[in-house]
Amino acid sequence: MFVLEVCDLHKHYGDHHALDGADLRVEEGQVYGLLGPNGAGKTTLMKTVLGLQRPTAGEIRMFGEPFRRQLLAAVGSLIEAPGLWAALDADEHLEIHARLRGVPQAWCREALATVALDEVGDRKVAKYSLGMRWRLGIAIAMLTRPRLLLLDEPTNGLDPVGIREMRTIIRALARAGTSVLISSHQLQEIALVCDRVGVLVAGRTRYEGTIEGLALDGDLESGFFALLEEATYAGVR
Numbered sequence: 001m002f003v004l005e006v007c008d009l010h011k012h013y014g015d016h017h018a019l020d021g022a023d024l025r026v027e028e029g030q031v032y033g034l035l036g037p038n039g040a041g042k043t044t045l046m047k048t049v050l051g052l053q054r055p056t057a058g059e060i061r062m063f064g065e066p067f068r069r070q071l072l073a074a075v076g077s078l079i080e081a082p083g084l085w086a087a088l089d090a091d092e093h094l095e096i097h098a099r100l101r102g103v104p105q106a107w108c109r110e111a112l113a114t115v116a117l118d119e120v121g122d123r124k125v126a127k128y129s130l131g132m133r134w135r136l137g138i139a140i141a142m143l144t145r146p147r148l149l150l151l152d153e154p155t156n157g158l159d160p161v162g163i164r165e166m167r168t169i170i171r172a173l174a175r176a177g178t179s180v181l182i183s184s185h186q187l188q189e190i191a192l193v194c195d196r197v198g199v200l201v202a203g204r205t206r207y208e209g210t211i212e213g214l215a216l217d218g219d220l221e222s223g224f225f226a227l228l229e230e231a232t233y234a235g236v237r
Helices: 042-049 069-074 090-101 106-114 130-141 160-175 187-193 220-233
Strands: 002-013 016-027 031-035 057-062 075-078 148-152 179-184 196-201 204-209
Touching: 002 042, 002 179, 016 031, 016 042, 016 057, 016 179, 016 196, 031 042, 031 160, 031 187, 042 148, 042 179, 057 069, 069 075, 075 130, 090 106, 090 130, 106 130, 106 160, 130 148, 130 160, 160 179, 160 187, 179 187, 187 220, 196 220, 204 220
Parallel strands: 016 204, 031 179, 031 196, 075 148, 148 179
Antiparallel strands: 002 016, 002 057, 196 204
């Protein structure tokens, strides 16, 4: 079953086509990597899927149904950077969000344990590393036990240790049944964590399939750049 289907999605700002025919299909329990250079439309696609922006044209389906805002109750997200209060600790963040979302306070410890922050929940966010802040952001996104989680560039700015921790968390979420859509421009990292990928170039999907299918003569980077060149020759905006 597809938990998310995006079909021929367009988002125009005057003459600028941020999305110009984007397609993707995320299966249940799958980690899906949305690849593309900066400015390809990855964040715009995620914001449109989350109802933060209205599409110009196209279709979005969630959990087998046409998009409606009520379905977002089963979707968690972390777009761009986590919005946190430096003076509060992780426990306080989770308690506030639990009240706002109407979920049991008992779920707070579960969410922190999911991202391996349960033993430092009483530490102020001001003392957290960037990787720990990202993990707290994911804990907040997971507080409602969503079926689908959207993460926008979750390894951006992290050191190798933080990247490895993030990879471990994402794979654990998928094993537990949460489908994860990740946007990134880091090819090798996506290859390590994702089951399926889509490549977005100038707002249009140029490839969707396995990592192996994207590679050219066994080389992932060569395959990716070949798609970029093909899109340029085809006159993609």
